[in-house]
Amino acid sequence: MHLVYPAVLAALLFCVGLYGVLARRNAILVLMSVELMLNAVNLNLVAFDVWLRDELHAGQALTLFTIAIAAAEIGIGLAIVLLVHRNRGTADIDRLRDLSETAPDAATEPADREQKAEAAA
DSSP: OOSHHHHHHHHHHHHHHHHHHHHOOBHHHHHHHHHHHHHHHHHHHHHHHHHHTOSSOHHHHHHHHHHHHHHHHHHHHHHHHHHHHHHHSOOBHHHHHHTOOOOOOTTHHHHHHHHHHHHHO
C-alpha cells in the first residue's frame, strides 16, 4: 500500500479543519472542524499502522481511544454550546467574548445603593 494517498488526504482534512477553526464564528462549526482534525489524525494512525505492519496494531488501538475521546468531547462541547445559546441567545464566538459578565465589586455596591436612595428621596 502506498502511504502517500492517505497521508495527502489526511493533510487536506487537517487543513480544512484548521481553516474551519480559525475562520468560523459559530461554535458548532468550530466543534465540527475540530472533529475533522481528529479524523485526519485517525487516518494517519491507521495508515502508518498498516504501512509499518505492526503486529500489535498499536495505531488502530490508539485510533479507538481517540474516537472515544472525540465522542466525549463532542458530547460535552455540544452541551456547553446549547447551554450558552439558551442563556445568551447566540452561539457566535465573537459576541460571546464581548458579552462576558463581570462581577460587581463589593466596594461599589453600598455607594450605588446610597445614590439610588438619595435620588428617590
